[in-house]
Amino acid sequence: MTRAATRTGRTPPGPPRSATPGLLRKLAGDRLALMTSAAEQYGDAVRMAIGPKTLYFFNHPDHAKHVLADNAAAYHKGIGLVHARRAIGDGLLTSEGELWRKQRRATQPAFQHRRIAGQAGAVAEAAGRLVDRLRAGTGGPPVNLTDEVTGLTLDVLGRTLLSEDLSRFEHIGHSFEAVQDQAMFEMVTMSAVPMWVPLPHQLRFRRARKELRRVVDRLAARRVEHGGADGDDVLSRVLASVAEEPDAAVGERRLHDELVTLLLAGHETTASTLGWAFHLLDRHPEVKERVRAEARAVLGDRAPVFEDLHALRYTAMVVDEVVRLFPPVWILPRRAQADDDVGGWSVPAGADVLVCPYTLHRHPAFWDRPDRFDPDRFDPSAAHDRPRYAYLPFGAGPRFCVGSHLGLMEAVFTLAVVTRELDLRAVPDRPVVPEPMLSLRIRGGLAVTVHPAG
Ligand code: HEM
Numbered sequence: 015m016t017r018a019a020t021r022t023g024r025t026p027p028g029p030p031r032s033a034t035p036g037l038l039r040k041l042a043g044d045r046l047a048l049m050t051s052a053a054e055q056y057g058d059a060v061r062m063a064i065g066p067k068t069l070y071f072f073n074h075p076d077h078a079k080h081v082l083a084d085n086a087a088a089y090h091k092g093i094g095l096v097h098a099r100r101a102i103g104d105g106l107l108t109s110e111g112e113l114w115r116k117q118r119r120a121t122q123p124a125f126q127h128r129r130i131a132g133q134a135g136a137v138a139e140a141a142g143r144l145v146d147r148l149r150a151g152t153g154g155p156p157v158n159l160t161d162e163v164t165g166l167t168l169d170v171l172g173r174t175l176l177s178e179d180l181s182r183f184e185h186i187g188h189s190f191e192a193v194q195d196q197a198m199f200e201m202v203t204m205s206a207v208p209m210w211v212p213l214p215h216q217l218r219f220r221r222a223r224k225e226l227r228r229v230v231d232r233l234a235a236r237r238v239e240h241g242g243a244d245g246d247d248v249l250s251r252v253l254a255s256v257a258e259e260p261d262a263a264v265g266e267r268r269l270h271d272e273l274v275t276l277l278l279a280g281h282e283t284t285a286s287t288l289g290w291a292f293h294l295l296d297r298h299p300e301v302k303e304r305v306r307a308e309a310r311a312v313l314g315d316r317a318p319v320f321e322d323l324h325a326l327r328y329t330a331m332v333v334d335e336v337v338r339l340f341p342p343v344w345i346l347p348r349r350a351q352a353d354d355d356v357g358g359w360s361v362p363a364g365a366d367v368l369v370c371p372y373t374l375h376r377h378p379a380f381w382d383r384p385d386r387f388d389p390d391r392f393d394p395s396a397a398h399d400r401p402r403y404a405y406l407p408f409g410a411g412p413r414f415c416v417g418s419h420l421g422l423m424e425a426v427f428t429l430a431v432v433t434r435e436l437d438l439r440a441v442p443d444r445p446v447v448p449e450p451m452l453s454l455r456i457r458g459g460l461a462v463t464v465h466p467a468g
Pocket of ligand 1: 091106107108118275276277279280281283284287337341342343346347406407408409410412413414415416417418420421422425
């Protein structure tokens with residue numbers, strides 16, 4: 015139910031309209047700095063008029079709770095995601111209303127605890143393959159770890175969601191990159207450039223879209239050959255769900271959009287988590303040693319199994335802290351469907367509303383020394399008095415991440431087995447710069463050299 019529309023509140027403070035050119039430059043350049051300085055300068059509710067758009071940026075846990083959970087029915091996905099839709103279609107991440115409910119109902123069971131437990135073996139094997147690949151580069155030139163962990167997360171998704179080995183489709187990683195770039199371009203230009211304009215990245219995107227359609231068609235055809243929608247992985251569930259569409263063409267487009275969305279949402283975010291995790295371990299050798307010691311104590315020299323997740327407690331705390339400092343989904347954009355009142359601030363219908371996990375996770379009122387990397391702040395045996403909605407790495411409310419358990423298991427297992435076996439050292443003097451795209455990437459990837467673990 016949408017809460018009653020109200021326009022009783024005040025208008026949030028913010029930069030004057032004359033600041034638009036500067037804001038636009040920052041929006042295209044350093045979006046994290048823009049959000050951070052807006053929160054520092056104006057507080058927990060900021061109104062930013064940028065050209066014809068007015069953004070309402072809320073940076074308080076109560077505001078986040080209201081927009082994402084309590085009054086979620088009054089909001090749709092917003093700026094960026096609505097534009098990214100032109101690139102990734104109407105999958106679970108971008109759809110609304112009845113279509114979203116149908117998609118969520120169809121896929122959610124495949125991510126339940128029981129299914130995830132059964133996927134631990136596939137995750138552990140993929141982590142083992144990553145260790146082997148990295149080990150082959152011991153003592154050699156730097157490797158781009160971001161590419162490696164992206165390969166790992168696609169590998170895991172292929173095996174867990176589709177029961178397929180995606181490495182057979184060798185261009186798939188590049189195709190997803192092209193889709194991401196296009197989605198980001200759509201965001202920045204607010205879809206003002208028609209798709210037929212032959213800009214190099216639009217041409218690349220069109221090729222990628224064709225390639226992904228080919229992959230999805232082949233996956234679906236193979237599955238139909240081998241018993242269709244009988245299994246209980248995501249592919250079977252989506253196939254069964256789209257078979258109910260009266261119009262076959264609609265069903266075909268849904269199949270494509272849903273699989274592309276799941277693969278994109280599921281691999282970029284986890285790869286970003288792992289990239290930042292290895293960067294932070296490199297900067298904090300004492301944390302790296304504790305992760306290594308825990309992996310050796312809990313696992314010995316065997317591969318992890320689902321039951322180890324509880325015992326790898328410190329490694330899980332490290333992952334929690336990594337996604338606090340560098341939340342892969344750094345911004346949660348929404349569009350108000352009706353007038354609303356957010357903590358006493360007026361939001362008109364149609365307004366673009368932003369909740370930003372990146373700034374919320376560093377809010378000095380809720381986090382002690384927020385910029386410090388300190389996994390112990392997530393020690394489950396210690397008392398915490400921070401509000402629940404001060405920490406939103408997986409979002410909140412009905413649009414909460416469907417793959418959170420899978421993503422966390424992947425991150426914990428991979429960090430544990432790689433650190434147990436190898437010592438990854440960042441190439442000195444190469445700056446590690448956050449790049450807030452659809453997910454929060456490391457610009458150019460993380461370059462490391464590989465050494466045997468001590
Ligand atoms: C550490 C890894 C991950 C992080 C940090 C993450 C984060 C998030 C966040 C913050 C949202 C909410 C977006 C919003 O409200 O606008 C989300 C949604 C979503 N995530 Fe994840 N995610 C991760 C892993 C995964 C995995 C492994 C999958 C598996 C396929 C996945 C699939 C999705 C989907 C489909 C949605 C949209 C759900 C909906 O709107 O109903 N994610 N994710």
